[in-house]
Amino acid sequence: MTLNKKLKIALAQIDIIAGRPDLNTKKIISAIENAKKEGDELIVFSEMAVPGYLLGDEWESNSYVKDCFAYNEDIKCATQGIVAIWGNVDIDSSKRNEDGRIRKYNAAFVAQNGEYVGKSPIHKTLLPKYREFDDARHFYSLRKEAEENGTKTEKLIEPVEVQINGECRKLGVILCEDMWSDDYSVNPIEILLSKNAELLVNLSCSPWTWRKNNKRHSVVRSRIEKHPAYFIYANNVGIQNNGKNIFLYDGNSSIYNPDGTLLKVATDYKEEIIRTTLFDEETRSIPNLKVSDARDREELYAALIYGIRRFFENLPNKKVVLGLSGGIDSALSAALLAQALGPENVYAINMPSQYNSKTTKDIAQGLAQNLGIHYASISIQNSYENTIKEIEATEFVQLDGSNTKTELIFSALNRENIQSRDRGSRILAGVASILNAVFVNNGNKTETALGYATLYGDVNGALAPIADLYKQEVYELARFINRKKELIPKAIFMIPASAELSENHNVDEGKGDPILYPYHDKLVRAFVEFRLDPEDILRYYKNGELSQICKCEKDLIDSYFPTAACFIADLEHKWRIYKINYFKRIQAPPIIAVSKRAFGFDLRESQNGFHFTREYLKLKEEILGQ
């Protein structure tokens, strides 16, 4: 690398509100003004900083995209004496997208002294279309432009040349996925570096997931290993959603040295402008952050608190109602809500029927006391009995002349579900409506996967804050919270997880859910996150690799399932209920996504029942025939 003059840069980590270009632009311009005052020569913003990123099919609104595009003028005008790079939608009304609508690009705009610079805007080359990403649905890529023009993509990828302080700087400007090119036939960074980019600028809108930041650090290092160059990663903070999933943007905007070490990192979840001087021997790297397991839990806790707090900021008020059963899920939920919104905004209701133990009722009240939240108890026993009486007193008559009569008698399982619906749809919804509040869903990921919840009962809620955590993770996070201060009563860790909907769920007798959480948590994760199905699971089991793949002790699996036949029966049962209970997930509330795959728009499902492959059936025969 040649010795260049110093370059003073600012990296603006802004809280982007999807759907509010007016507010976002205001923040961008104010950050530019601030940078000018500080004497910065270059300021960088995140991807889609004007429109926001997760808009659903609002991208099809011509008025909206034109509105967003028009804000470019305002930003451009603010760039007297500074170079600014920001993400926005680029439009070309003379051409069409492949959906027949106005042509749109996910773009980076570069302006200086009130004028666009070089080849600005730069169009995104690689459009992600996995998980929650729908880029290819809405935007035209640089690759398609190349195809359309009969040229090669690499010819269209070029550094932006800009004069700063008498020096011609070559900026390699890319957008988010452009740096995650391992699975693509085009590598934008390599192309830019081969064309002598001396500074890479990545505009991202990248949600937080566990250990993603560590992964990014190593990707950056590998990308600039052969051609050292400074690397700026600009990400936003805030939350964005596509209905079924709420994604958390931690920012973690970073400036890397040409050797891949970190020069500067913005504070997670905070609006912040970080600044430094590049091409300066004085600047030093900070040690690379390795995320330990302990930090994982803290990060997860911070993520959930942030997600809850921000979700409620969009609501008429911050008040929240929740059911408090005395079980671990609602306990964790309550603790998170109290922390995120303040105990004065949390209204917890214990709703016992004849099946709820004194043990759990006491836990619920003790927890409410520890948290200092509002508490009430409403018995559902009267309504429960009344529902049974009223409906069982009813007869259908077929009005076809035959007058055929149909009696209505509840089964034991039906009676369980009455209680859950009474709580979710009568009490919680009723109380929330009075307080002009919303109520939350306390379900965890394992239950959500296996359908161990009642539709219009505990499936209800405006938000599912912990539905992306497996049951064991719920316990772990509860223990993590208690490490600071024992908020969640100890007794909760002693009793079995139980729905308490019948005599078969008596916690005092050690009875609980029909789920072996230490194993089924892992099995569900294998289905949902590793995308394995029974054929894979059974093959691993047969080869003795299952415990390793699932990270579940072999002894545990063997103790649960002493024979292969037992193991297989359970596997088939769980696969069946996982697939079939999708009908409940269709009607389930938004989930805060924190894992590598959350139910919802992140994991798109069809209501197709279940199927076993021929290879699975062969394997099963081999095993059971042995």
Add this chain to the structure above:
Amino acid sequence: MTLNKKLKIALAQIDIIAGRPDLNTKKIISAIENAKKEGDELIVFSEMAVPGYLLGDEWESNSYVKDCFAYNEDIKCATQGIVAIWGNVDIDSSKRNEDGRIRKYNAAFVAQNGEYVGKSPIHKTLLPKYREFDDARHFYSLRKEAEENGTKTEKLIEPVEVQINGECRKLGVILCEDMWSDDYSVNPIEILLSKNAELLVNLSCSPWTWRKNNKRHSVVRSRIEKHPAYFIYANNVGIQNNGKNIFLYDGNSSIYNPDGTLLKVATDYKEEIIRTTLFDEETRSIPNLKVSDARDREELYAALIYGIRRFFENLPNKKVVLGLSGGIDSALSAALLAQALGPENVYAINMPSQYNSKTTKDIAQGLAQNLGIHYASISIQNSYENTIKEIEATEFVQLDGSNTKTELIFSALNRENIQSRDRGSRILAGVASILNAVFVNNGNKTETALGYATLYGDVNGALAPIADLYKQEVYELARFINRKKELIPKAIFMIPASAELSENHNVDEGKGDPILYPYHDKLVRAFVEFRLDPEDILRYYKNGELSQICKCEKDLIDSYFPTAACFIADLEHKWRIYKINYFKRIQAPPIIAVSKRAFGFDLRESQNGFHFTREYLKLKEEILGQ
């Protein structure tokens, strides 16, 4: 066109079950055997005939796609003495998709005498990614293969050459979207015809929507206008879903003459093999079907009946429960269900509170009688009063030492919603559980859009059969049904549409919903299907074009809104509630999609509130300033 020897072809329109390659393959092989017996020389199946098409992210399951792929062997082996073309997933384990998973293509396989022919499999060139389509999410396109190999797409598109009866036939095999190329930079049909394809074969998996078949006829005609060629369009029947939407496959598989006229068409919604002889002067065209408005309604009726019937075939039993209010929505729902499932499977419940009129109760019972369905009446008055009493008797106490108390008093609106939830979550869910049945949602599209429904109340249901029909369409379809036989009591058309949840909804006093359906139906359609937003609407209004664009009489709009200020106030209110009430749609049941845009996976939304563009605000100022 040169004179060729005759070619005997069969077009197999099969009922494809998504997720069941075993059953689908069985049907394919049996159709091939049948064709061999009949002396056919070529048989064609639809796109993704083995795996099904709408699988959600089940496409990520390696076991599943390998299982489907393996069935190709079985089909190939069945092609002794015949050429077969079928749709299936093609996989290449040595390469990766852009999501890092195993490489997958949406492909057509061509085999003869137990061997693949020519360049088989053929990979789909154009991958749709609008509406419900997610092809680009799962499959690698021929365009990307070209990019990867440094060549041009047109070089990779070639006819399949196959020897039949001593003749070398050039078949132009394409998949679905490949024929809908107007908005793409590649035109596969043009390329194939320029390379002398003499017969075009399009494998599709294309759901029914209004007038789509007419549109297809004209597209086929335009594609082969310059280079005449036979055109075979193979589509499947059945239903497929992606959770939030259920799509109906009408088949309508067609064989076109080289001049674009129809030679043969399969019966809608029926499994059928149609056969004919091509390159034969004897064969004649049938007159092109122009769909009249009258037929539209019949088609819509047939589509809904088919959708309902097939949906219930996947459930444990065909029984269905529904609320029967005496209003038009539930009346239409009941009539459709009785027709689709048989009256003996329909259980209707009238659930009056103090606010329900004798008028509507009588209509409900009369309707049940006309349909010959099971009927019961359960009053919710007692439970409604009890809920108010129980909750209002409750006090929250803040357990923070302050013992702050919070009283709970229901407002008038809250009281309305209690009734709805009592019906949906207590009665209907309870009764359905006893009958091991499901209950349906009776909402229409206008209500769904504007959020005029109660979550956990009338938003509930396992299926929303009429939620893709605007209110006026509900009336129209009810009248259409009555034309054959007066099943729906006349009185229903005389009373206002009303929720009957308070004294303000008294139908006998002519009071009803706060929605001006004749106009708001059209406004909602403009938002949802035309993808217009307030800026567009207001511009059309200002220019006097709104009535034409919305197909709504100008006098009607002017009579509802005597001043521009009234019009604007209503527009803003409706936009606001349309956007904000998405929170209810997130938790709403699957909708049978029959329009050009259905709520759900077809129209992807984010919970971002509402926004008015700067152009809108300017327009508003101009208008109100005048």
